[in-house]
Amino acid sequence: EVQLVETGGGLVQPGRSLKLSCVASGFTFNNYWMSWTRQAPGKGLEWVASITNSGGSTYYPDSVKGRFTISRDNAQNTLYLQMNSLRSEDTATYYCTRGNSGYWGQGVMVRVSS
Amino acid sequence: DVVMTQTPPSLSVAIGQSVSISCKSSQSLVASDKNTYLNWLLQSPGRSPKRLIYQVSKLDSGVPDRFSGSGSEKDFTLKISRVEAEDLGVYYCLQGTHLPYTFGAGTKLELK
Numbered sequence: 001e002v003q004l005v006e007t008g009g010g011l012v013q014p015g016r017s018l019k020l021s022c023v024a025s026g027f028t029f030n031n032y033w034m035s036w037t038r039q040a041p042g043k044g045l046e047w048v049a050s051i052t053n054s055g056g057s058t059y060y061p062d063s064v065k066g067r068f069t070i071s072r073d074n075a076q077n078t079l080y081l082q083m084n085s086l087r088s089e090d091t092a093t094y095y096c097t098r099g100n101s102g103y104w105g106q107g108v109m110v111r112v113s114s
Numbered sequence: 115d116v117v118m119t120q121t122p123p124s125l126s127v128a129i130g131q132s133v134s135i136s137c138k139s140s141q142s143l144v145a146s147d148k149n150t151y152l153n154w155l156l157q158s159p160g161r162s163p164k165r166l167i168y169q170v171s172k173l174d175s176g177v178p179d180r181f182s183g184s185g186s187e188k189d190f191t192l193k194i195s196r197v198e199a200e201d202l203g204v205y206y207c208l209q210g211t212h213l214p215y216t217f218g219a220g221t222k223l224e225l226k
Contacts, residue, residue: 035215045155045163045206047215061115061214095162100210101153102174104162 002026004096004105022079022096030074038092086112120218126226135192137207151210158203
């Protein structure tokens with residue numbers, strides 16, 4: 001059974017940093033691109049980042065480019081999202097996904113507020 | 115960026131009724147490999163989204179065949195035949211052909 005378990009969320013002040021983790025199981029992790037997608041409270045879905053199987057290439061929308069970094073450790077079956085210079089508009093539930101939407105984790109809440 | 119226009123924003127249905135949801139893209143979603151990367155997802159209340167359909171019309175494992183997807187180029191439709199209570203929630207389309215990946219705004223399916 002595919003499982004994706006995110007951790008690392010919480011309350012953080014604007015301008016500060018936070019790192020999310022996603023531990024994957026139930027599939028061969030290094031065979032798949034992985035992504036992060038977020039959902040602001042009461043809003044729709046927004047793609048945040050993707051990374052290739054090997055980790056050699058990463059992709060971001062303009063809204064987070066230069067502030068967020070996606071990475072992976074294939075030996076540990078773990079996906080990461082380093083979020084720097086956080087803004088109030090980054091407040092959302094962050095989901096780890098296999099590919100861009102094949103399987104989803106339970107999500108982790110990030111709240112950016114002073 | 116590719117804009118995904120999803121309609122209607124909400125639907126009120128009776129159990130057993132059939133419904134359709136439309137998703138139109140601002141650009142063709144046919145990729146250089148000739149595949150069309152248009153997915154449909156359902157977010158049930160209080161739950162994470164779940165993919166139902168990928169590449170326009172391919173059902174994910176375990177998805178009832180009451181769900182079907184169709185369309186091409188820039189115009190796509192999700193049809194649910196004989197709606198059941200477990201189908202209620204918010205449906206999203208997602209294009210995975212062009213970066214940045216973009217979602218439709220969602221269609222909320224509610225009970226009449």
